[in-house]
Amino acid sequence: MSQSCTGRELLIYTIARLLNGVQHVAVGQSSPMPAAGAMLLRAMNQDAGKEDVQLSILGSVKHNSFTSGAGELFDCAAQGRLDAFFLGGGQIDGQGNVNLVGTGDYPNSPVRWPGSFGSAYLYFLVPRVILFREEHSVRSLVERVDFVSAPGASDETVYRKGGPHALLTNAALFSFDRDARRFRLESIHPGFDWRDIRTTTGFSYDNEKCETTTPLPDSKVLSTIRGRIREELHECYPQFAARMPGPD
Amino acid sequence: MTKFVTPQAMAEMIPSGCKLGLAPDDYGASPGLVRMLIDRGIRDLHVVCAPIGGMQVDMLIGAGAVSTLETSAVSLGEAGGAPCFNRAVREGAIRLLDGTCPAVFAGLTAAEKGVPFMPIRGIIGSDLLKRRDDWKVASNPFDEAEKIVVVSAIQPDISLIHAPEADRFGNVRLGRRREVMLLAHASKKTFVTVERISEVSLLEDEKLAAGILPAMYVSAVAQLENGGWPTGLYAEYPRDGGEVEKYAKAARSAEGFRAYVGGLGGAA
Known part of the structure; x- marks a missing residue:
């Protein structure tokens, strides 16, 4: 069945792998793939008899147990009660800076994105922030962002427990070295292949001539995605779930 | 004392030029009443999104009702970017106070507690900080080596929210959406549209009481069934995704936006 795995199913599986070992993962608004990856981790852990994973899917009634409103997510993060979160970004640069605001000169951005959401805060506090941007191009992965919504690194005068852990696109997976900021x-x-990645990435990075292929989900994982995960996603992301392949 | 008024009367009670607090789409947004504000030609609002804006905010911007927008983001969710917001940014038609969600909550918390500012983690090194006169980097008074951001209190003149239920004494059920409670606590006045009105006090049931906004914060209540439409109301009804898509398409041009708000019926 692995041969028929879709690109999105590979990303969902890769997100679940990147989350391995976390106890509490939160997913922001309008993030169906990260939500699917987090749900898959929970399902895989349950199947393997491992410790249960706490999910906080913003926008969900069923997969969110906060009772103090949206602010509770941020309080959890500051206390170290949240292990992983996802950030997107119209632009991501080689130092791990993210831009969710817009291109060109601020404030009259010719292309404006929604805004920074919680990024300028959560990036400092959540140990494992996964940068997720499906588009892999010199437009999205740039040398230097036009606007820093949240910086990839900080000096020692700033309280910082979190930051970029990985960058996942529809073409490749990168890790981030916080000391080297690369x-x-x-x-x-x-x-x-590695040449495709080099020509579509706007910043420099290590291990350019990488030969490793991202592992595909096995048939058991794939049927979990097409069954249970698709069903769980339906509450918050009905349109996205409807476009996913269903069970055989 | 909480006043019970018609939605039309409530729309008249919100003046041009005020600082107006609004809840996010699907969690307390009141697009039904916002449509009435647009119809009566409200202008020069300073809108505070607590903490993000959606369709109702985009409509206010499209109608030329907003002079200052304080927000962490404006988006139509699955329907994509907010067209009137994007156009206004490009044209420089609104003054923009770009923020981040927890900084909005920190500012509202300061107002709730009656203190001038609140410290908050993160933010240092973000370009947001360069653009905000109401945010400053301070030293931790207990550890001079540590820098920390402080944000000014945010106190809306009026907050407008939509909720499932009020009782006839003016108590309003918000349930677990306590960020809406925070917005109400922080604001000078809160106006609430509701789906229905209970004859029995909502504070009598101990199981509900912790999720109730007491009447002392509530200046006025108006019954407006389906007032969250076409966005949703948490734990009551989902958003009408097709209608929001229709809006997103129409509002891509200023003419399309005007045709949409001109042609749309009331919330019912």
Whole structure:
């Protein structure tokens, strides 16, 4: 069944792998793939008899147990009660800076994105922030962002427990070295090679000539995605779930 | 004392030029009443999004009702970017106070507690900080080596929210959406549209009481069934995704936006 795995299913599985070992993962608004990856981790842990994972899917009634409103997420993060979170970004640069605001000169950005949401805070406090941006291009992965919503690194005068852990796109997976403030190419998804990644990435990174292929989900994982995960996603992301392949 | 008024009367009670606090789409947004504000030609608002804006905010911007927008983001969710917001940014038509969600909550918390500012983690090194005169970097008074951001209190003149239920004494059920409670606590006045009105006091049931906004914070209540439409109301009804998509398409041009708000019926 692995041969028929879709690109999105590979990303969902990769997100679940990146979350391995976390106890509490939160997912922001409008993030169906990270939500699916977090749900898959929970399902895989349950199948393997491992410790249960706490999910906080913002926008969900069923998969969110906060009772103090949206602010509770931020309080949890500051106390160290949240292990992983996801950030997107119209632009991500080679130092791990993210831009969720817009291109060109602020404030009259010719292309404006929604805004920074919680990024300028959570990036400092959540140990494992996964940067997720499906588009892999010199437009989205740039040398230097036009606007810093949240910086990739800080000096020692700033309280910082969190930051970038990995960058996942529809073509490749990078890790981030916080001391060197640089990305490292870890694996390339099937259908691309290292030259494709080099020409579509706007910043420099380590391990350019990477030969590792991103692992595909096995048939058991794939049927979990197409069954249980698709069903769990339906509450918050009905349109997204409807476009996913269903069970055989 | 909480006043019970018609939605039309409530729309008249919100003046042009005020600082207006609004809850996010699907969690307390009141697009039904916002449509009435647009119809009566409200202008020059300072809108505080607590902490993000959606369709109702985009409509206010499209109608030319907003002079200052304080927000962490404006988006239509699954329907994509907010077209009137994006256009206004490009054209420089609104003054923008870009923020981050927990800083909005920190500012509202300061107002709730009656103190001038609140410290908050993160933010240092973000370009947001360069653009905010109401945020400063301070030293931790207990550890001079540590820098920390402080944000000014945010106190809306009026907050407008939509909720499932009020009782006839003016108590309003918000349930676990306590960020809406925070917005109400921080604001000078809170106006609430509701789906229905209970004859029995909501404070009598101990199981509900912790999720009730007491009447002392509530200046006025108006019954407006389906007042969250076409966005949703938490734990009551989902958003009408097709209608929000229709809006997103129409509002891509200023003419399309005007045709949409001109042609749309009331919330019912």
